[in-house]
Amino acid sequence: MPTIELQISLVLLFALAGYLLSSRINQSAVVGIIVVGIIIGPSLLSIVEYSDAIKMLAHLGAIMLLFAIGLEFKIKDIYQIKYIFIALIGIILPWIAGYFLGDLFGYGFKESMFIGVSLTATSIAITASVLKEMKKLNTPAAKAIIGAAVIDDVLGLLALSIAIQSAKGDNIAIAEILTIAAKSTVFLIAGILAAPYIKKLFIKLDEKGVAKEFPDFLFIMSIMFCFLYASVAEIIGLSAIVGAFLSGAVLEGIKFKNSKDLKEGAEYLHIIFGAIFFISLGILVNLKELTFNILPFFVILLFAAILTKVIGCGIASRLASYSKNESLVIGFGMSPRGEVAMIIALIGLTSNIINQDLYVSIVLMSLITTIITPIVIRNLKW
C-alpha cells in the first residue's frame, strides 16, 4: 500500500486528468472526473485502490460539497410544499416501476421491493455540483431540485426501512416508520428554527473576544458546526450530507468583519475533497462485473431509473407550474442516484436481500444515471 501522501497526490493527479477530459469533450468537470475514476479503477487499469483513507476523504468531500452548496441557499428557499410534492411523485413512481420490473424478471417480493427502493434514491451532490459550476444554483429549477432532493433523502430513508423490514418477513412496523419520519422531521424543522439564532451567534462572536483576536476561530467553528449537523443527521439515519447541507443553509449569507470568510473557505475545502469524492465514484464500480446474462435486466433498469424520475418529477413540476424546459431539467436533475443507490445496494447485498447480479446492476445504474445527468442538464436550453 503506498503512503497516504502518494495516494492523495495520485488521486488528485487523476482528477486533473478528469478536468482535461471534461474540457476536451466540453462537459462538466464531474463527468470527466468520474470517467477517469472508472478508467483507473478495477473496471480497466486497477491503478488506484479504494483504500480506507481515500474512502474517508471522499466522504469528507461529499460533506464539504454539500456544505458549500448549502451556503448558497436561503433556508426559506428550501422548504416549500411544491418541493415535497415533486419529491413524493419522484419516489412513488420509481418505486412502483422498480417493483414491477423485479416481478417481471421473476424476482421475489423482497428483491422487487428493494429494486424499487434503489430507484427512489437521488444524489444531491452530482446535480448541485453541476448547477454550481454552471452558476445556476439560484434559478427556480435549481432550487426545486435541491429542495426536493433533501426531502427525497428523508422519504428514501423511510422507503429503505420499509423494504428491509418487509424483507425480514416482519410485519411492517408502522410505529417504527413513524418514529423515523418524526425524528427526521424534527431534525429538519429544528434546524430551520435554530437558524436565525445560530447565525446571530456567529455574527455576535465576530465582533468581540476570541474570534476578533483569532480570525481562524469562526471558520473552525463553522466547519465544526457542519460536521456536528452531519453527525446528527447520520445518527437519525439520514445521509450525513443532508445535515451538512442544512448547516450550510443555516449559515447562508453570513459576512464577517474580522474573521476569515466562511464561503470562500468552504469553497477551497470542497474543491480538493470534492475531486476525491467524484473520482472515487468511478473507482467504486467494476464494469467487468456486467456479465451478458444480466445485461437485459440492467438495460431496462437503467431506462426505468431515468424515465421514472424524468416523468415523475417532470409532471409534478409541470403541475407546480414550472415551464416545460424547467420541468425537464428538474426531472433529469433528480435522476442521478450517485453514491446513495450504491450505498443502498451494498446494504441489500450485505443483508442478503439481493444477490450479486442485482447488486452489480444497481451500482452500474447509479453510475450511469450520474454521468448522464450533467450531460443532459448542460445541453438543455433553460
Place this chain on the structure above:
Amino acid sequence: MPTIELQISLVLLFALAGYLLSSRINQSAVVGIIVVGIIIGPSLLSIVEYSDAIKMLAHLGAIMLLFAIGLEFKIKDIYQIKYIFIALIGIILPWIAGYFLGDLFGYGFKESMFIGVSLTATSIAITASVLKEMKKLNTPAAKAIIGAAVIDDVLGLLALSIAIQSAKGDNIAIAEILTIAAKSTVFLIAGILAAPYIKKLFIKLDEKGVAKEFPDFLFIMSIMFCFLYASVAEIIGLSAIVGAFLSGAVLEGIKFKNSKDLKEGAEYLHIIFGAIFFISLGILVNLKELTFNILPFFVILLFAAILTKVIGCGIASRLASYSKNESLVIGFGMSPRGEVAMIIALIGLTSNIINQDLYVSIVLMSLITTIITPIVIRNLKW
C-alpha cells in the same frame, strides 16, 4: 467508535476551546490547543480517542501547515551557509549532551546514542506556526529558524540512521549514510533547481486551456504537487512535511489571473487540519506514565533539551552575526521537538532500542519543549 463526522466535530470543538484558553492566558493558539489536547487525551479525561482517522487528518494538517508556510518563503531565503552552520551546531551539542546524560544514568551505548538523537530533532511546525501568527515570518531570525530547521531534518535523519545501525551492532555503514545524505541533498537541490520551471508552468497554464476554463484546476494541481513532494521526501526518508514545505517554497509568490488563489486556499486547508494536528499532539501523550522513578532523568533531559538548542543554536547565530535577542529567539525557536522526537521515540521503542521509561521521557520532553517555545518567543522583545 463514534462516526468520523462526530470525531471531527468533537476535535474541532476542543480546538475552539484551545483558542479560548489561549486568548484567556494571552498565548499563541498552538499552546492552548495542545493543552486542551492533553486535557481531553489519556492524561486526564480520555474523551477523545486517537483513532486512525484522526491520526491521518492530523498528518494532513502538518503537511498543509508546512505547505502554507512554504508559500511565504522565497527559495533563496532558505539555503544559506549560515543556516547550515546553525543547524549543525544545533545537532552536535544536543547529541553529545544526550549521550553523556544517558551514560550518566547508567544506560548502555545504544540507548545513550538514541537519547542523543532524540534531542537533535527540531519540529518546524510549531515555531513556524507561532511566527506566522505573530506575522514575523519575514524577519531575519524567522528565516534562520526555518532554514536551519529544514537542514536539521536532513541531519537528524542521518543521525537517526547512524543510531539505529550502531544499536543493531552493525558497523556503521559509511556507504549507507552517504547514500541517505546524497539522496536528501539531491532532492533538496533538485527542488531548488526545478522551482523556476515549475512556477513558469503554473503561470503559463493559468493563461490558457483547461485552467482558464476551470478556476479550480490549478489549485488542485498545486495541492497535488504538494503531496507529490511530500511523498518523495518520505520515500527518501525525510519528513513528509519537509517535502510539503519545499513544494510551498517552489510556488511562493505565484499570482493567478484566472485561477483560484493558491495561498488563500492553502491557508483555509491549514486552518482546519492544522487545528487537528495541534490537538493530536496533546492527545498523543499520557502524562500518567510519568512515574516517580523516571522523574529525575526526565527533568534533566528536559533541561538538556532546551539548553543545548538555546546555547548551541544561539551561539552559532551570534557567530553568524545575529543580534543577542535574535540569537535567543533562534535558539528557542529551534527547541521544540514536537512530533519529530515523538516519532523517533516510537521507532526506538518498537525496534527495542529503548525501554518504556525512556520512551515516556522523550515523548514528554517533546511535548514540553513544544509548549514552552511559543510562550518564550512571544514574550521576548525582538
